[in-house]
Amino acid sequence: MPQGINYGELVESGGVESLEEIMPRMVGNTLLQRPHLVFIVTSSYSLGFFSGQLKYLQSNGFDVSVISSDGPEQEAVRQEGGDVFTVPMEREISLAKDAISLLRLWRLLRKLHPDMTIVGTPKAGLLGGLAAFVAGVPHRIYDLHGLRLETAQNWKLKLLTITEKVACCCAHRVHCVSPSLRARAIELGLVRSGKAAVVGPGTCRGVDVDRFHASLDAQQEASNLRCKLGIHEDAPVIGFVGRLTRDKGICELYQAFTFLRERCANVRLLLVGDFEVGDPIAVDLQRAIESDREVVLTGWVPDVAPYYHLMDMCVLPTYREGFPGVPLEAQAAGIPVVTTQATGAIDSVLDRQTGLIVPVGDVNALSAAIDRLLGDPSLRKRMGETGRAWVEAVFRQEIVWAAYLRDYERMVSYQDISSMHPISSALRRQSKQSGWRFYIKGAFDRGAALCGFIVLSPVFLVASVLVWLFMGRPILFRQQRPGRFEKPFWLLKFRTMSDRRDVSGRLLPDADRLTLVGRLLRATSLDELPQLWNVFRGDISLVGPRPLLMQYLPRYSPEQARRHDVLPGITGWAQVNGRNGIDWEKKFEHDVWYVDHWSLRLDIRILFLTIWQVFRRQGISSTNHATMPEFMDNRRTAGEMDADSILSESHKGYK
Numbered sequence: 164m165p166q167g168i169n170y171g172e173l174v175e176s177g178g179v180e181s182l183e184e185i186m187p188r189m190v191g192n193t194l195l196q197r198p199h200l201v202f203i204v205t206s207s208y209s210l211g212f213f214s215g216q217l218k219y220l221q222s223n224g225f226d227v228s229v230i231s232s233d234g235p236e237q238e239a240v241r242q243e244g245g246d247v248f249t250v251p252m253e254r255e256i257s258l259a260k261d262a263i264s265l266l267r268l269w270r271l272l273r274k275l276h277p278d279m280t281i282v283g284t285p286k287a288g289l290l291g292g293l294a295a296f297v298a299g300v301p302h303r304i305y306d307l308h309g310l311r312l313e314t315a316q317n318w319k320l321k322l323l324t325i326t327e328k329v330a331c332c333c334a335h336r337v338h339c340v341s342p343s344l345r346a347r348a349i350e351l352g353l354v355r356s357g358k359a360a361v362v363g364p365g366t367c368r369g370v371d372v373d374r375f376h377a378s379l380d381a382q383q384e385a386s387n388l389r390c391k392l393g394i395h396e397d398a399p400v401i402g403f404v405g406r407l408t409r410d411k412g413i414c415e416l417y418q419a420f421t422f423l424r425e426r427c428a429n430v431r432l433l434l435v436g437d438f439e440v441g442d443p444i445a446v447d448l449q450r451a452i453e454s455d456r457e458v459v460l461t462g463w464v465p466d467v468a469p470y471y472h473l474m475d476m477c478v479l480p481t482y483r484e485g486f487p488g489v490p491l492e493a494q495a496a497g498i499p500v501v502t503t504q505a506t507g508a509i510d511s512v513l514d515r516q517t518g519l520i521v522p523v524g525d526v527n528a529l530s531a532a533i534d535r536l537l538g539d540p541s542l543r544k545r546m547g548e549t550g551r552a553w554v555e556a557v558f559r560q561e562i563v564w565a566a567y568l569r570d571y572e573r574m575v576s577y578q579d580i581s582s583m584h585p586i587s588s589a590l591r592r593q594s595k596q597s598g599w600r601f602y603i604k605g606a607f608d609r610g611a612a613l614c615g616f617i618v619l620s621p622v623f624l625v626a627s628v629l630v631w632l633f634m635g636r637p638i639l640f641r642q643q644r645p646g647r648f649e650k651p652f653w654l655l656k657f658r659t660m661s662d663r664r665d666v667s668g669r670l671l672p673d674a675d676r677l678t679l680v681g682r683l684l685r686a687t688s689l690d691e692l693p694q695l696w697n698v699f700r701g702d703i704s705l706v707g708p709r710p711l712l713m714q715y716l717p718r719y720s721p722e723q724a725r726r727h728d729v730l731p732g733i734t735g736w737a738q739v740n741g742r743n744g745i746d747w748e749k750k751f752e753h754d755v756w757y758v759d760h761w762s763l764r765l766d767i768r769i770l771f772l773t774i775w776q777v778f779r780r781q782g783i784s785s786t787n788h789a790t791m792p793e794f795m796d797n798r799r800t801a802g803e804m805d806a807d808s809i810l811s812e813s814h815k816g817y818k
Contacts, residue, residue, distance in 0.1 A: 170600045194700050198575045200225045200793045201277040201300075203268070203291035205284040207234025212283075212368045218243040219564045225571065228275065231266065248275075254287050254441060261290060264308035268294035278575050280349040283308055283367070289326045292333035302575050305334035306367060307348060307359075309485030309507060314410050327353045334358070341365045341486035341510040342651075349415075353445060363566025364557045364643065364651050364713050365488045365510060374557045375468050375495035384665045385472035392459050394431050394473065399537055402474030402498075404435045404467050405490045407452075408442035412480030412503065412524070417452060419480075419530040424457060432458045435470045437765070454552035467807070475543060476536045480521075480529055490518070491558050494550030499543050501532045557643055564719035566649050569724060573648075596729045596761055603731075604763065608705050619692060626689050630658050633680045639693055644710035647730045650704065652702040654710055656694035659684050694733050706766040707732025707769070708754035715794050719751075726754040729761060736765075739772035747794045 200220065204210060217227045221244055228246040231237065237247045248271055252264045270281070272294055282291035283306035295303045312323035331337050331354040338360060339345035389396060401420060407413050413434075420432045438449060440733035452458050464470065471477065477500050484507030490500040491511060497533040500518035502508045519535070521528040537542050596604060611812045616623075630638045644654040659681030663671045670676065677685075684690040697703045702719055705712060710731035719726075737745070737753035738803065745753075756763070 164206075165605050177722070197224055197226045198278040198473060199228070199275070199570075200534065200571065201228045201230060201272070201280045203230060203282045203287045203295075205254055205286040207231045207236040207495055210236040210240055214239060214368075215243075215371075215560060216368060216564050216567070217245045220568060220571070220779045221245070223568055228277070229286075230271065231287075238535050238542060241265060261286070265290045265294055269298055271298060271330075272298040279304065279571065282334075283327065284312055285323070287332075287423060288330040290339060292330045296333040303334045303336075303501050304574070305330050306339055307331075307339045307344060307485065308367060309340075309344065309483060310347060310351075311483070312351075313347075313483040313506060324351070325569055331358070336360060336772070337364050338367075338570075339485075340367050341484075341507045343506050343510050344485050345437075346600055347506045360570075360648075361650060362570050363563050363649055365646070366488065366558060368488070369560035369563030370488070370491045370495050370554055370558050372495045372551075372559050375471060375492055377472055377497050381469065381472050382491060384469045388469055388473055392433075392461070393558060394433070394459060395429065398429045398431050399427060400431050400433050400474045401477065401533060401537075402433045402435065402470065402477045402493075404470065404477065404492070405479070405487075407436050407444065407449075409444050410442050410482045410510045413444050414448055414451075415480045415524060415526050415529055416478055416500065417448065417458075418526045419533060420458075422526075422530050423534055423537070426534070430537070433461070433470065433473060434458060435461045435464060435467055437463045466589075467492070468472050468496070471498060472578055474498055476501060476518075476533065478529075478533060479503070479508060480523075481505050482523055484511075484519045487511050491554050492548070494518070495554045497551045498545040499536055499546035499550060501529065501536065513549070513553060517553055555714075560715065561702070561717040565581050569649065584817075600763075604704060605701060607763065607766075609701070611705055612695045615692075615695045616699075619695075622689065623692060624690065626657055626684065629680050630684075633678055634658055635660055635782040643713055644731070645713055645716060645727060646702055646710060647726050647727065649716060651713060652697065652700075652710075654702075655696055657684050657690040657693060691733055698733065704730040704732045704766075706734055706769045708735050708757065709738065711794065718794060722755060723751045725758055726751060734769060736769060739769055739776055 195617070202213065202217075210229060213229070217229070217240060220227050227244075229237075229240050229249050230248045232252050233249045237249070240247050250264055250267045250271065251260070253260050257301070268290055273578060277300055279302035280291060280295040280300045281304045282288045282295065288305050288307070292303065292305055308328065312320055312327060315323050327348075329771050331348075335358075337348070337354045337358050339348060340361070341363065342361055345361050348354050349356050350357055386396075394400060401423075403411075403413075404413055404414060417432070420430075424430050432455075439442070443449075446547075453460065461470070471493055475498065477489065477498055478488055479487060479500065479502040481487065481503055483505050486507045487502075490502055492506070493500050494512075494517050500512050501521065502512050502518065503521055503523045505523050509520060512520055514520040519532040536546075614807050640656045640658045641653050643651050646652045659678065660673065660676040661678050661681075663676050667670060681690070694703065698705055706728040707730045716724075735754065736757040737750040740748065740753050
């Protein structure tokens with residue numbers, strides 16, 4: 164085995180690129196072990212959520228094991244190279260069996276000695292969290308996928324509230340799979356805000372976009388399915404995918420369907436899923452659905468992807484969610500979605516852009532939304548195209564997996580490596596924007612933003628009127644970007660592009676859609692003014708690395724990813740040293756330099772330099788591009804896509 168590796172030289176030379184490169188190596192006679200992650204879920208069915216992700220984590224320096232109840236899905240984990248351990252756990256409340264499961268989990272964790280446990284689903288969150296706490300696991304994460312207590316009552320509500328609080332208390336960090344779920348958990352007092360976080364764009368797994376693409380083969384398979392299921396080729400199809408339970412809104416969906424088929428005789432309701440005893444619908448309703456000839460029941464199917472291409476829309480009238488995967492899958496398939504304002508569901512659709520959002524339990528509103536989409540094929544097509552672009556840009560599996568990987572690395576890798584050998588402490592880099600300095604910077608930002616609102620209010624008004632007159636509504640462009648520690652937020656700008664399309668309905672290139680008013684706003688940087696609201700909210704700072712696209716997250720090298728260790732900003736060191744006139748590599752070098760050299764004095768210097776740069780009007784655009792070419796990574800060639808408009812501004816307007 165190799166001995167005497169000089170880690171100091173290795174770090175200084177940039178030879179350490181990732182955790183995978185350093186974890187298996189030797190320092191003297193000491194072997195640096197790979198961190199061991201243990202995922203704990205109640206049912207083996209939930210292991211499908213981690214398909215591909217476990218292999219991804221192992222290829223990036225982690226050893227992975229899973230614990231669940233027995234089931235066929237465990238074999239897929241073994242094929243990905245993960246270790247599988249079986250501990251029976253009941254989904255419903257069963258005090259005697261739960262006590263036995265808790266004891267078995269504790270004994271197993273004592274044997275495995277994991278560096279981190281990630282527990283998910285309500286029962287595993289409680290039992291696995293308690294077992295990890297008692298076993299002394301050094302890093303404990305609770306993946307909060309949803310809140311069953313939102314639809315519970317009486318004693319069950321109290322019991323579920325207590326169990327969620329215990330699960331959150333046992334964890335060092337609570338990963339909420341959507342922003343609305345995080346807000347709801349904090350509102351209910353289940354977890355304090357500092358412990359709860361949303362990783363990357365949200366969701367627990369992301370979407371395999373290619374799997375749901377409406378290719379010619381997929382369309383042919385859909386046509387064959389129509390024949391097999393007895394659905395006429397011209398019949399409009401309202402689709403649903405998931406468990407046929409009360410909380411999923413099956414009652415409201417069927418009521419809306421019975422109302423709509425009076426107006427559209429050949430419409431069909433396609434239910435892809437099966438009834439469950441855990442949260443059953445009324446017996447009379449189940450019988451009515453099963454006996455209705457215009458309702459197509461598939462039962463459980465191993466692959467739901469082909470069924471989306473049968474649907475004209477996908478409907479999820481749910482009462483509660485964490486972050487539902489079905490709407491994202493449907494949008495990846497290019498079809499619009501109708502869902503509710505329920506926790507989690509509200510994050511899965513862009514209202515009036517990729518689908519429609521209605522109040523929970525409102526049958527009339529649900530019927531009206533479905534009817535609107537049934538009667539407007541062009542609206543369905545437009546929403547479907549926008550939905551696919553949104554999911555591909557924000558929720559692709561690679562983006563979500565990379566965000567979770569970096570979060571796990573932050574929690575376990577650097578701390579554990581440095582405790583193994585003193586030389587490796589060179590790998591640890593703590594941002595200067597921490598502690599009291601962070602709060603001073605935040606106070607300075609908010610005060611300056613408030614003054615900016617007051618002083619520049621006439622400019623806001625004039626710019627808004629110009630955009631409205633020359634480009635129409637929406638006036639503001641809104642797009643999700645990663646903030647500090649890659650937490651997503653909605654960035655605001657004035658619109659600078661029109662919605663011009665060619666004869667086939669495709670958006671024209673960015674240079675053709677950039678209007679005269681848009682060029683003026685960009686040249687004077689006035690398009691950035693609405694970001695003062697982001698500063699006031701604490702999403703960004705006045706000064707920091709510019710927030711780029713969510714889709715770039717998996718493309719950064721470990722060094723480049725450090726730009727997210729501080730708040731992003733309206734302007735930054737890269738903007739006053741070339742702006743869009745320099746390449747991506749140089750930009751990221753400036754960003755990381757700022758992270759390592761930050762001070763309030765530097766921020767003030769950058770602000771004054773920014774004013775000078777605005778008057779000079781240099782570096783507004785890159786050569787042959789409206790702003791900058793798309794950042795790919797070190798292994799790919801930059802394309803021709805404008806970095807600030809992966810989605811059409813007209814589709815991302817702020818409502």
